Amino acid sequence: MPETLIFYALSGFAIGASAMVIGQRNPMYSVMMLIASFGALAGLYVQLDAPFVAVAQIIIYAGAIMVLFLFVVMLLNAPKEDGSEWDRSHPLRQPAVVRLGGLLASLLVVQLGWALLSARGLGGGVAAFGDAETVSSVRVLGRVLFSEYVFAFEATSILILVAMVGAVVLARREGEGS
Amino acid sequence: MIPLSHYLIVSAILFGIGTTGVLVRRNLITILLSIEIMLNAVNLTFIAFGRQLGSVDGQIIVFFVMTVAAAEAAVGLAIVIGLFRHRESLNPDAFASLKW
Numbered sequence: 001m002p003e004t005l006i007f008y009a010l011s012g013f014a015i016g017a018s019a020m021v022i023g024q025r026n027p028m029y030s031v032m033m034l035i036a037s038f039g040a041l042a043g044l045y046v047q048l049d050a051p052f053v054a055v056a057q058i059i060i061y062a063g064a065i066m067v068l069f070l071f072v073v074m075l076l077n078a079p080k081e082d083g084s085e086w087d088r089s090h091p092l093r094q095p096a097v098v099r100l101g102g103l104l105a106s107l108l109v110v111q112l113g114w115a116l117l118s119a120r121g122l123g124g125g126v127a128a129f130g131d132a133e134t135v136s137s138v139r140v141l142g143r144v145l146f147s148e149y150v151f152a153f154e155a156t157s158i159l160i161l162v163a164m165v166g167a168v169v170l171a172r173r174e175g176e177g178s
Numbered sequence: 179m180i181p182l183s184h185y186l187i188v189s190a191i192l193f194g195i196g197t198t199g200v201l202v203r204r205n206l207i208t209i210l211l212s213i214e215i216m217l218n219a220v221n222l223t224f225i226a227f228g229r230q231l232g233s234v235d236g237q238i239i240v241f242f243v244m245t246v247a248a249a250e251a252a253v254g255l256a257i258v259i260g261l262f263r264h265r266e267s268l269n270p271d272a273f274a275s276l277k278w
Binding site for chain 2: 003004007011014015018019021022025027030031034037038041044045047048049050052053056057060061064065068069072073075076112116125126129131134135137140141144145149152156159160162163164166167168170171173
């Protein structure tokens with residue numbers, strides 16, 4: 001079944017690329033791997049009948065946000081982190097504390113697996129309800145966005161304005177201007 | 179047909195990778211990248227549930243998450259630039275002067 005194969009390939013690629021983001025010390029390669037991971041996630045969105053979100057993911061995330069990160073990495077000439085930067089004497093890095101953390105993490109995994117297995121309605125196909133036409137329609141999306149969610153939309157515009165002013169103020173050199 | 183639980187498992191793995199990155203990496207930029215991984219894991223959950231329920235609300239919330247992520251990246255990177263100017267380092271252990 002090609003659909004299933006594509007799903008496993010894309011999700012495996014996304015997980016592998018994300019693991020490589022945190023698995024190495026050079027921030028430059030981390031940013032590149034994250035772009036690859038976002039591309040695979042966009043493919044998953046297409047499979048979920050959300051083509052508009054997939055395109056927005058490529059344009060906004062891989063195009064805009066990651067370029068911003070890349071720009072900062074190059075601007076700061078970010079040094080590779082090395083293992084000696086670890087503070088081994090920190091109280092949270094004692095072996096007993098680490099073991100307790102590992103125990104809690106595996107408990108969380110077991111609980112999540114149990115919840116997934118015992119919840120009803122998760123076993124069927126993901127496209128059980130609704131038709132693909134409605135869900136993937138940009139017309140319906142825009143209508144809902146500008147009617148039901150219009151307040152959140154306007155609030156977001158103010159948020160972006162505030163973030164822009166904040167970024168300019170924060171990145172300015174001290175003593176510059178008034 | 180791929181069951182919803184598979185999407186949820188992929189999303190949980192991605193979120194776990196992001197959390198691990200925040201806890202393990204000692205580089206402010208990589209920590210911000212790990213936060214982006216976590217945001218994307220949540221986006222995948224929203225879209226998968228939205229498809230399951232046959233509604234577009236999940237996709238709309240994903241748009242808001244994307245805009246908030248853009249604002250967060252802009253402000254966060256501005257803070258990183260300011261910190262780097264002060265200490266010439268990106269190691270979060272170098273910025274411990276607010277710790278008691």
